[in-house]
Amino acid sequence: MSERPVMPPLFRALAVTPDIDPFERALQVATEGAEAGTVLWSIGQERCQAAVVLAPEHPLEDSLPIVLVAMLGLGDALGALLPPVVALTFGWPDRIEINGGLVGGVRLASERTEKPSDVPDWMVVGYGLAAQGRPEDAEPGHRAGHTTFADEGCEVACIDLVEHFSRHFLSWINRWQQDGVAPVRQAWLSRAAGLSSSIEIASGQHRKQGIFTGLTDTGSIRLMRNGITQTVSLEEAMKAPSWTL
DSSP: OOSSOOOOTTOEEEEEOTTSOHHHHHHHHHHTTOOTTEEEEEOOSSEEEEEEEEOOSSOHHHHTTHHHHHHHHHHHHHHHHSOTTOOEEEETTTEEEETTEEEEEEEEEEOOOSSTTSOOSOEEEEEEEEOSOOGGGGSTTTTTTBOOTTTTTOOOOHHHHHHHHHHHHHHHHHHHHHHOHHHHHHHHHHTBOSOSSEEEEEETTEEEEEEEEEEOTTSOEEEEETTEEEEEOHHHHTTSOSOOO
């Protein structure tokens, strides 16, 4: 394993120390004019974290499927690194689960624009996954429903993950650009968990319940309750992570 990740064309990796959040650092360099494809990644071993600076070509709403694209890239990367017996699933809007336990997820932020039709100068998408537990995690009930790679008997090096993620993420970006959102949505749904019955999700300061009926072209979720269909915006849901590390 090299000390510097081997990245695909167009991507450039910059390491940060474990005390720095790569996502927050990526937001900073994005506002300072960092080139698209700049990848910030943490050299820490307890938490695998990385974030990519992007230059969207469309308004924010039309660019939102990048969340699904990132989750697919991360899912394929983990599929290459985890044992075949490990079940990896997605939770809307941003959660990554292994063997039914929450291991982390993805994050998204972009430049604020004056009008919805404006194209942001930059966008940042990132991930955070728990590789190992912390001492406080051993307390009964402290992290109910959460897991780590180590808890599931897996060993994943964060440098390997950022390498695999970058390649698979780029591949899914190309697929999205060439074939549209339909194959992205279908692939995401094939790994989604908990969508076959009534579900409850957070939307801003509120929680909404209903029967899942599908995803829109922009990644928003449709729920039906009492015969009425409502759409929960992916943009709204991504304003704060639904997961913690």
